[in-house]
Amino acid sequence: MTRSCRRSSAALGLRLAALLCLALVAAPGRVVGAAPRVYDAPAATGDGGAAAPVPPPPPEYHTQDLDWIEFAYHPSTRDRVRPLIARADAVRAELGTLLGREALVAPVKVRIAASLAELDGLIPGGIAGPATAVSFGALRLAVLSDAPRLGVEAPDLESAFRHALAHLALDEATGGALVPRWFHEGFAGHAAGDGVARRAQRLSVAALRGGLLPLDALEANLPGAGGTAGSLAHAQAADVVRFLVEGERRPLFARALDQVRAGAPLAGALEAAYASTGREIELAWRADVARRYGFVPVLAGSLLVVGLLVAGRLAVRRFRARRSPPPPAPRRRLRAAREAAEMRQRTVRPSTAQLVATLGARHRSEADGDTDVPKVEHNGQWHTLH
Structure with a gap:
């Protein structure tokens, strides 16, 4: 009796394992689809795999709609968000050039928080992990924080904005x-x-x-x-x-x-x-x-x-x-x-006066052998002094 019970338990366990394997094979998308999307562009889904609704921005947030993109941001980030709004069309055009098609055709929403604590209220189901920028392709939503994580330098808001829109554009393409x-x-x-x-x-x-x-x-x-x-x-x-x-x-x-x-x-x-x-x-x-x-x-x-x-x-x-x-x-x-x-x-070289004096003395000595007698020259003639 004991052996038969053990055999029945083992058989039941094998059947359960087989059924589990069949379930995994029959629904690969749900099991495999979760792992690759654990990063800053997750597939935001609610219970049952349906896309979670996008929560409305807080009432104190400022909003600006450019038809294809809607900005909602904390008032304290206004000076840093305004340049993003001005360059949004250029960023969209650059993404379209990279993808070889028009990018971000469907409207997208961008939420910009002033602190990390505000992110949980802007993201469906809250944020998992220490990310400061998250994109949800299924929701056409990008959520950014203007504040840095602890121990990390302040984020480049424009770079984070481009990064988030690129995720959305690739998901769309x-x-x-x-x-x-x-x-x-x-x-x-x-x-x-x-x-x-x-x-x-x-x-x-x-x-x-x-x-x-x-x-x-x-x-x-x-x-x-x-x-x-x-x-x-x-x-x-x-x-x-x-x-x-x-x-x-x-x-x-x-x-x-x-x-x-x-x-x-x-x-x-x-x-x-x-x-x-x-x-x-x-x-x-x-x-x-x-x-x-x-x-x-x-x-x-x-x-x-x-x-x-x-x-x-x-x-x-x-x-x-x-x-x-x-x-x-x-x-x-x-x-x-x-x-x-x-x-x-x-x-x-001797001077001219020296040469004249030397030649004169030589001439006198040749004309008169008595050099000891004093002589004087007058009108071209020499006279002996007595």
């Missing part, structure tokens, strides 16, 4: 399809221009050291929600998107997004659009990184060092020239040599 997190973050980071100088520095160091991450490892190396956007994985993700949309490859990027919207996975869509395997795309990107962030910085650094050495040498020469008189020119040296020779000749 793909029809809300699930794409890898690194691709979503990479597109938003490239579109917003997040830390371009710091990103180039990280990629340059990684390229020179051979420490670039494989593309299939970007997802696992991205920080969690609210993590730093200055990581190497973030830098690589943004630069991969930069490579995919650069120059003649931009239409191919738009074609890949069309295939993702039609239901194709991102990897397959990229391979079909770019007519290359994933490995070939990665190798092409790595070669581009080596040229852009490897060879060019080394060449620029070498030229800078050479320029500094030449400038230092010229500076030393000028300093020495100021301390010592400049050497005379060739003509001046020849003229000075002639004048010095003439001076020497003048000092050695």
Whole structure:
């Protein structure tokens, strides 16, 4: 009896496990769809998978509607929000250029809080994690905070605004399809221009050291929600998107997004659009990184060092020239040599008076052998004094 009970329990457990597996296979979207969207662009859904309603802004908030975008912001942030309102159309146009289609066609809402404590009231269900900017593609909603997290420098509100709109635009272009997190973050980071100088520095160091991450490892190396956007994985993700949309490859990027919207996975869509395997795309990107962030910085650094050495040498020469008189020119040296020779000749050569006196004395001695008798010259004649 005991053995039969044990067998029945084991059989029941196997059946339950089988049913669980069948349930997971029958509903993959719900299980798989939750994990990739744990970042600053989550799929905001309420109970039962339905989109949660957007809560109205607090009554003290100011609002401004530009037809396609509605701003609601705390009065204390007015001076920092006004430039965003003025540049909203330009940001939308830039996103449309990157995506190869009109961006943000459906209206979007932007909420800007003055402190992190206000974010929970602006986000459906509250905010999970320490993020200061969150986008909800299904709700067409972007929520930003003008205040920094504890221990973090104040956010660049314009960069965060661009970043949030980029998430919304990509969700719209793909029809809300699930794409890898690194691709979503990479597109938003490239579109917003997040830390371009710091990103180039990280990629340059990684390229020179051979420490670039494989593309299939970007997802696992991205920080969690609210993590730093200055990581190497973030830098690589943004630069991969930069490579995919650069120059003649931009239409191919738009074609890949069309295939993702039609239901194709991102990897397959990229391979079909770019007519290359994933490995070939990665190798092409790595070669581009080596040229852009490897060879060019080394060449620029070498030229800078050479320029500094030449400038230092010229500076030393000028300093020495100021301390010592400049050497005379060739003509001046020849003229000075002639004048010095003439001076020497003048000092050695006797004068005309000396020559006349010498010749006169010699003539007198020859005309009169008695040199001891005094003589005097008068009218050209010599007379002996007696």
